[in-house]
Amino acid sequence: MLSELNSPFMYAVCGGIILFVAIVCVIFLVRSYKAGKALGMDTKVLKRTITSSATFSVLPAVGILLGVIALSGSLGTPWPWLRLSVIGALHYETQVAEAAAEQVGMSRLSIDGMTPRAFATIALLMSICIMWGMILSIIFNRKYTKKLSGGKTSAKKGFGDLAMTAMFIGLVSAYIGSYIGSFVSGNGLFTFSGNITPIIVAVVAALVMAGLTYLAEEKHMVWLESFSIAASMLIGMLAAIII
Amino acid sequence: MDIDKFNRNTHIIGRIVSAITLVLLVGAPFVIGKYLGAMPDLGAVAKGFLAVGLVWTVSSVVEFLVYTPMLGAGGGYLAFITGNLINMKIPCAMNAREIAGTKAGTTENEIISTLSIATSSLVTIAVLALGVLLLVPLQPILQSPTLAPAFDNVVPALFGAMAYQYYRKNIRLALAPLLLMSALFILVPALTSQTSLMIIPSGALAIGLAFMGWKKSRAKEQA
Structure with a gap:
């Protein structure tokens, strides 16, 4: 089962979605940089924002990588990689994955009792439970801001x-x-x-x-x-x- | 530059990409299920959602209401797509704001915050991609018992540094929530597993105190 969860197909699906999100980030980055320049903001400040945010993020990102490693034993590497790159949160993923494993009749989250159906179910539950922030953003961000x-x-x-x-x-x-x-x-x-x-x-x-x-x-x-x-x-x- | 147009487009792009990400994310388990030869058990998903999902739904609403003002419009869309808000995006955006010296609610702040969250997300994606690529050689190093205490304490290190940055200018404001939270966690240790929820009363107390102080100083100015 683990080899199926780590197959090139899984990497392609998960990597594709991550690539999409990375492109979205680049679009927002370029747009706001250009807007800042057009507004007459100091490019030094804009560049320092980018540098400081980049250095700031490296260590927490390594912490998140450890979350991927922790989950990769039971869910394979690609799916936790996707979940923690896109809307995942470190404390959230493990908790929901454990709870989902219980629902499909596994005593705990592990590769031993993992079936294709169990995996698909756990994956879907992990996606559904955390999607509300995005839904609320789609509906209310504009009015709220x-x-x-x-x-x-x-x-x-x-x-x-x-x-x-x-x-x-x-x-x-x-x-x-x-x-x-x-x-x-x-x-x-x-x-x-x-x-x-x-x-x-x-x-x-x-x-x-x-x-x-x-x-x-x-x-x-x-x-x-x-x-x-x-x-x-x-x-x-x-x-x-x-x- | 037309700010209104920029803001309008931010919402158009934000909504479209959020919707696409949502479809991709919920669709992926079905695509994977098809590949593995078994579809998700929707009954179990529904039961699981009732068991854990409802709590997360409530906390998502709170997170949206509390953090969107900190993130701004573009930053909000991005942060809710890329996740890891408390342990990364929020402190990162606040740090950028501190360095750039912009004020909440201004266009400059919107730009700084979006730049910051986009950069932070890209760095996370890059670090995770590299990490996954180099998983075999990296895993024994990252999981070595020597380094384990360091990585167990990423968040305390982050909040320690941020605490200095924010407390030093607002020590009178910080004292009450810090004392109250310490007392609460000392008397009810079980609450430590609910720290992300305790942010709400702690933040409410700080905002209440800040409001009182702000009103007072305004009354003084007017007098």
Whole structure:
């Protein structure tokens, strides 16, 4: 079964869809770059956006690649490759694949009990469960983004920007809080014996970020900004290996 | 440049490519099923959807409402096509915004955000394609016990660095959600598996506090 799931046909189907999505990304990239230039935006800023986003994405992408490897043992390589390249999310795929395996009568997700019918069913369920973001975008994105940018007083617009920052602070705080919670109470309430690595990694990454921000702002090494998150992450992750 | 035309076209292209991707993605299991000689069991899909899909549907609606303003129009279409929002696209777009210094709701921000998400998606696609191509030599390295702790902690490293970037300018705003979330996760450790849902109350608290502060400072300005 595994050899069928890793056949050239499977690679062609999945690779074809990924190629389509890559072309879509290039179209959006070129369009917005041209629009930015036409609007009179500094091309240096546009280029720095591209460089910083590219360096930013490499390490998380390697993390996602590990998700592909993890799922490839039971679902073959091409399908997880597609799922994690297109609308997949690392935490989502494994969970849904496991639940789908249960529905087709497998005790757990593995290649041993995998039949063609089971695979097709699991694959379809994985696609259907996550398609809602796209459907909502198709129907509501236009109205919603119009509502957000237009028809408001300038004062309200001022809060919109602050609201985004606040929402993101909330997001980051939820994650940092979860690391603290799992260390303090992960093995029982207030036992302080849970996993401390994520906290150390986060602190090291934050300290490196602080140092790099200082260099970028005070020593005018502006080029550093494009790489500071990636470098902070890398050193934070190295700290996990050392401890 | 005609901004209205640019925005109109963004929606036209966004809708068309989202619809095509949707058809491809849902159609692929049937094409694969035909190749393997067995069609998906639609009854099991329906049951599975009721078991896990409904939860994801609700969280998709929340994600759409919360993240679309952060991503902008073009960025929104792209991010919902390419996925990995919380662990990648959102922080990436916020970082780009920080570096470019653009404000939410402006055309400049729309452009920066789309550039950022398109680049991020392309890099992900490239890394995954390379990784799959080189799977045989790479697998033992990436899965080696020495490197395992590093890759287990990609997300903490990301949020640690982003926390510095955002907390330092808004430490008073950050303190309450951080303390509340830490307390919640300490007292109810089981919640750690639901972190992506806990973003909502945490974000709501931060937005509420930001709004109060903003109103206050406006009242001061007017006085």
